[in-house]
Amino acid sequence: MTADQLTVTDAGEDAVLEAITEVIAPFNAQRSGMPLGPGDDAACLSFPAGAAVITTDTMSEGQDFRRQWWLGPEELGGTEFEPVAEWPMDIGTKAAAQNLSDINAMGAEPTALLVSLTLPPQTPVAWVQDFYRGMIRACSAAGAENCVIAGGDLGSGEVISVTITALGAPPEDGKLLRxxxxxxxxxxxxxxxxxxxxxxxxxxxxxxxxxxxEAEEQHCEDHAEIIRSCLKAQQQPEPVLTAGPSALAAGATAGMDLSDGLLRDAQRLAEASGVRVRLDDEVLTRRAGRLEPVAELIGPASAAQRAAHWVLSGGEDYGLLATFPESAELPEGFEVIGRIEQGSAEVLTGLETGRRGWDSLAP
Amino acid sequence: MTADQLTVTDAGEDAVLEAITEVIAPFNAQRSGMPLGPGDDAACLSFPAGAAVITTDTMSEGQDFRRQWWLGPEELGGTEFEPVAEWPMDIGTKAAAQNLSDINAMGAEPTALLVSLTLPPQTPVAWVQDFYRGMIRACSAAGAENCVIAGGDLGSGEVISVTITALGAPPEDGKLLRxxxxxxxxxxxxxxxxxxxxxxxxxxxxxxxxxxxEAEEQHCEDHAEIIRSCLKAQQQPEPVLTAGPSALAAGATAGMDLSDGLLRDAQRLAEASGVRVRLDDEVLTRRAGRLEPVAELIGPASAAQRAAHWVLSGGEDYGLLATFPESAELPEGFEVIGRIEQGSAEVLTGLETGRRGWDSLAP
Structure with a gap:
């Protein structure tokens, strides 16, 4: 058996921790912010501002992803699409990105990630290292230049489960995006x-x-770019981690990240602020139009409706939803999709909505 | 269906979050340290010292506990022992205590807990509230007076899985127990x-x-106190959360918490410090003696050996293992169990050791 095939159970906890340190130590060494890394009962982080923004999120096999997604083209509805990357890296990237997105959505700058990893006994040690490489990839995005990986916890279980905790530093003036x-x-x-x-x-x-x-193959070929973008958005999300601070700098008054779908998340913003949200149906219909070729791949019959449903209720986009004064100059990458009005806390749209977003506890 | 029987799936994510807030908001309101609580993408914590100690730990059903443990006396080997408390509270207490113990073992003071909770769909909302009450119980121990519960994440899964992240404030002089x-x-x-x-x-x-x-029943009655103490140690651990800071104040030179068994953890300390540890077999034999009546309950044949094995290799004690200069006056509650010597990194004992402690990745 080569080292590559060694399972976490064969290796044991201490050897797996060493294999993880091998991956993250050179990464952390390039960044400051961690006076004391793995090796003791806890890590120690420095917080220059004296305050920390903190969030946590779990991703579980079966519930949030299935390893079959990375198996190969013959598993992907018979399309020609290769898996976009090795799956342990993608799991690491996505688990980190979800949490980094929450920190960004507060207008803060991510400073550290902590990981608790539950693994089936037969998981190769190399899988664990690639998982951490995926986290490093997520931390290499603009806006996360000062984020370290502070280690974490290892355990055994029937399915893979990853809990990441992210910490961030508020902007210098202490004002957060709420x-x-x-x-x-x-x-x-x-x-x-x-x-x-x-x-x-x-x-x-x-x-x-x-x-x-042949027609199906041709359809995939003709729309390869948008289909690939959608797969990437699901398997390797890349939230723009400068968006929160730049929105605040441009005068954003409120904000949150889009994790459970536009309608559901906008409703939360409406309730928290006590305002009504009116969506711009024209802009959203145009956005849905881009997804129609993908919707046709699922079923040609009601493709436009399906695409609109994705735009309104699809989860896990990790974009930043923010409100700005009318006079504000929107930062690069933002598009106006609606208006805030006086009225009861609701989200108005003339588009057909269907089910309203992602509920983490739904069956 | 009454509110007590409502499951998390019936209620949905937002309602469960409200039910959690109902429990933790009054608790947090009595403590400072959280300028911004649940309700946004992340919480915000204050760190007066500008540095944070941080750790994370997962507890999963099947792997770390079984709900059968709380079912009733007929499940407990036919003994007369009632479950020591309602199980959701105990799970909350133990998950919190594990993490608080790690913060304490750095000589730091716990300041915040963050929770990610994975729940089977049929879990009652009342279970979730009791789980949080158990966390509050753990935070009510001496040494955790300034610890808040900063909320967290909810998800669905086949078994209960709890990941807690704990943060702490280093001592004023910044010196940690390593x-x-x-x-x-x-x-x-x-x-x-x-x-x-x-x-x-x-x-x-x-x-x-x-x-x-009848003889078995009599044995249980005669040794009720020690048996109950052992059950409590497993189901409702209460690490002494003042031990870390008081050890540092008394001049402790190194320390860690005992989570994977004395031999295994002392070996880690020996390796990290490059020293040899010689255990005091007499003291440890006396300690094992107290557990012999419990060992007899398992099997009378090799009770003394079994008790010694628990003392040397049993995990999850969450006591603090620390080294002190010979001249130091040990803080209350500490007992000398060995000496640090020059030599290769190993732990010496004349006692029979068997398997060396708990490996979180062992099958």
Whole structure:
């Protein structure tokens, strides 16, 4: 058995921790912010501002991803699409990105990630190292230049489960981007894609097809770019980690990240701020239009409706939803998608909505 | 269906978060340290000292506990022992205590807990509230007076899984209790019980007996106190959260908490410090003696050996292992159990050791 094939059970806890340190130590060494790394009962982080923004999120096999998604083209509805990357790296990237997105959505700068990893006994040690490499990839995005990986905890379980805790430093003036401070008359804007991750999920969940028609193959070829973007959004999300601080700098009054779908998250913002949100149906219909070729791949019958549903209710986009005064100059990457009005806390749209977003406890 | 029976799936994510806030908001309101609580993408904590100690730990059903442990006396090897408390509270207490113990073992003071909770769909909302009440119980211990519960994340899964992240404030002089700074000539001391949690685990794992003999019942009655202490150590651990800071104040040179068994943890301290540890077999034999009646409950044949094995290799005691200069006056609750010597990094004992402690990745 080579070192590459060694399982975590064969290696034991201490050897796996060493294998992890091998990956993260050179990464952390290039960054400051961790006076004391792994090796003791806890790590020690420095917080120059004296305050820390903190969040945590779990990703579990079966519930949040399935390893089949990375198996190969014959599993992807008979399409020609290769898996976008090795899966341990993608799991690491996505678990980190979810949490980094929450820190960014407060207008803060991520400073550290902590990981608790539950692994089936037969998981190769190399898998664990690649998982950490995926976290490093997420921390290499603009805006995360000062983020270290402070180690964590290892345990055994039937399925893979990853809990990441992220810490961040608030802006120098201490002002955070909250959900509760939008007021009537402001613009609602979004940074990043809408519905791409949900579209990618449906492509990944397509049943394997024995026979693919020539027309289907041609469709995939013609729309390769958008299909690939959707798969990437689901498997390797790259939230823009400068969006929160730049929104605050541009005068954003409220904000949050889009993790459970536009309608559901905008509703939360409406409730927290006590305002009504009116969506710009024209802009959203145009956004849905981009996803129609992907929707046709799922089922040609109601493709436009499906694409609109992704845009309105698809989860895991990790874009930043923020409100700005009408006079504000929106930072690069933001597009106005609605307005804040006086009225009861609700989200108005003339588009067909269907089910409203992702509930982490739904069956 | 009454509110008490409502499951997390019936209620949905937002309602469960409200039910959690109902429990933790009054608790947090009595403590400072959290300028911004749940309700946004992340919480915000204040760190007066500008540095934070941080750790994370996962507890999973099947791997770290079994709900059967709380079912009733007929499941506990036919003994007369009622479950020590309602199980959601105990899970909350233990998950919090594990992490608080790590912060304490750095000589730091716990300031905040963050929770990620994975729950089977049929979990009652009341279970979740009791789980948080158990965390509050753990935070009510001396030494944790300034610890808040900063909320967290909710998800669905086949079994219960809890990941807690704990943050702490280093002592004012910034000096932490590390593993790597023990030197030859010093005393090795421990605060808290040795082997009790492992003994409790074996009692809980006794197969249910159809018939219990009179002699067995009498044995349980005669040794009720120690048996109950062992169950409590396993189900409701109460690490002494003042031990770390008081050890540092008394001049402790190195330290760590006992989570994987004395031999295994002392070996880690020996390796980190580059020293040899010689255990005091007489003291440890006396400690094992206290557990012999519990060992007899498991099997009368090799009770003394079993008790010694618990003391040397039993995990989850969450006592503090620390080294002190010979001249130091040991703080209350510490007992000398060995000496630090020059030599290769190993732990010497004349006692029979068997398997060396708990490996979180062992099958």
């Amino acid at each position: 959900r509760s401070s939008a007021t009537a008359g402001e613009l609602l804007a979004v940074n990043g894609a809408l519905g791409y991750a949900a579209a990618g999920l449906e492509v990944l969940e397509l049943p394997g097809a024995e026979a693919v028609t | 593993r790597s700074s023990a030197t030859a000539g010093e005393l090795l001391a421990v605060n808290g019980a040795l082997g009790y949690a492992a003994a409790g685990l074996e009692v809980l794992e006794l197969p249910g007996a159809e018939a219990v003999t």
